[in-house]
Amino acid sequence: MTLLDGKALAAKVKEEVKAEAAKLPRKPGLAVVLVGNDPASRVYVTSKRKDCEACGIYSEEYALLENTTQETLLELVETLNQRPDIDGILVQLPLPKHLDEEAVLEKIAPDKDVDGFHPVSAGNLLIGRPGFQPCTPAGVMELLDEYHIDPAGRHAVVVGRSNIVGKPMGLLLLRRDATVTVCHSKTPDLGAVCRQADILVSAVGRRGLITADMVKPGAAVVDVAMNRNEAGKLCGDVDFEAVAERAAYLTPVPGGVGPMTRAMLMKNTLLAARKHQNLV
Numbered sequence: 001m002t003l004l005d006g007k008a009l010a011a012k013v014k015e016e017v018k019a020e021a022a023k024l025p026r027k028p029g030l031a032v033v034l035v036g037n038d039p040a041s042r043v044y045v046t047s048k049r050k051d052c053e054a055c056g057i058y059s060e061e062y063a064l065l066e067n068t069t070q071e072t073l074l075e076l077v078e079t080l081n082q083r084p085d086i087d088g089i090l091v092q093l094p095l096p097k098h099l100d101e102e103a104v105l106e107k108i109a110p111d112k113d114v115d116g117f118h119p120v121s122a123g124n125l126l127i128g129r130p131g132f133q134p135c136t137p138a139g140v141m142e143l144l145d146e147y148h149i150d151p152a153g154r155h156a157v158v159v160g161r162s163n164i165v166g167k168p169m170g171l172l173l174l175r176r177d178a179t180v181t182v183c184h185s186k187t188p189d190l191g192a193v194c195r196q197a198d199i200l201v202s203a204v205g206r207r208g209l210i211t212a213d214m215v216k217p218g219a220a221v222v223d224v225a226m227n228r229n230e231a232g233k234l235c236g237d238v239d240f241e242a243v244a245e246r247a248a249y250l251t252p253v254p255g256g257v258g259p260m261t262r263a264m265l266m267k268n269t270l271l272a273a274r275k276h277q278n279l280v
């Protein structure tokens, strides 16, 4: 079994972004907005700041209180939309329950939507136009390419149908000529469907969901989830040790898709800066 090393590939992508960002007349700029006290979100936002520093990207962080109103958040996004030095805006998810996530994401100017979550970005992806692609599925595609795993003509099964991972993952694989099945909580006999997969992507968030008997021998298995076991250790959806005996390729958690998500954010911010400086 070959490990799909997202940590190593992310370092390579970030080096490339750094070299390209240095060629721009103006540094790319990213604004990251965090609302509330979710400890995991705080960790991710800190990592994004460090990634920006490493890539030569200017970054600003807005840490808002848990009880921030919808109006205040929308006003902040609008201010950032108007800032010529800010190329990308990212609102860290999940937002506190009282806030309307969809309305906030829709408020971000589509040309600054480096998360690729705006309906304009989602529509472009659906009809095959260029645009910002959501960072996690885009990172999975880069990993597959790096290890020469060509989706064309293969059966790809995506478990999970979220707007930020499952659905765009399915579309990116379809774009590359895979035959795609997207599974979800109402899919009968999930194991039988997964066993057909040459490429299996799990993005559910349930530890132990993907067992070895659900994996076709020789498949490429990509674990997008980020869970914790009883001991508090990070793990994905896939029973790693058992599946490693059957799969030909497998992502670790940590060190697989997570670092690629962050690297693709840097790449999207570079793309936004190039567009704003009329270089693409």
Ligand SMILES: Nc1nc2c(c(=O)[nH]1)N[C@@H](CN(C=O)c1ccc(C(=O)N[C@@H](CCC(=O)O)C(=O)O)cc1)CN2
Pocket (backbone or CB within 6 Å): 043, 044, 090, 091, 092, 093, 094, 115, 135, 136, 226, 234, 253, 254, 255, 256, 257, 258, 259, 260, 261, 262
């Ligand atoms: N606005 C967004 N919110 C969220 C996104 C997103 O893409 N945009 N995705 C996730 C969280 N996320 C990025 O924000 C993210 C999660 C995990 C990692 C990562 O590098 N994980 C490491 C382990 C980190 C650790 O030790 O805790 C790994 O897998 O090796 C990066 C980004 C939800 N919210």
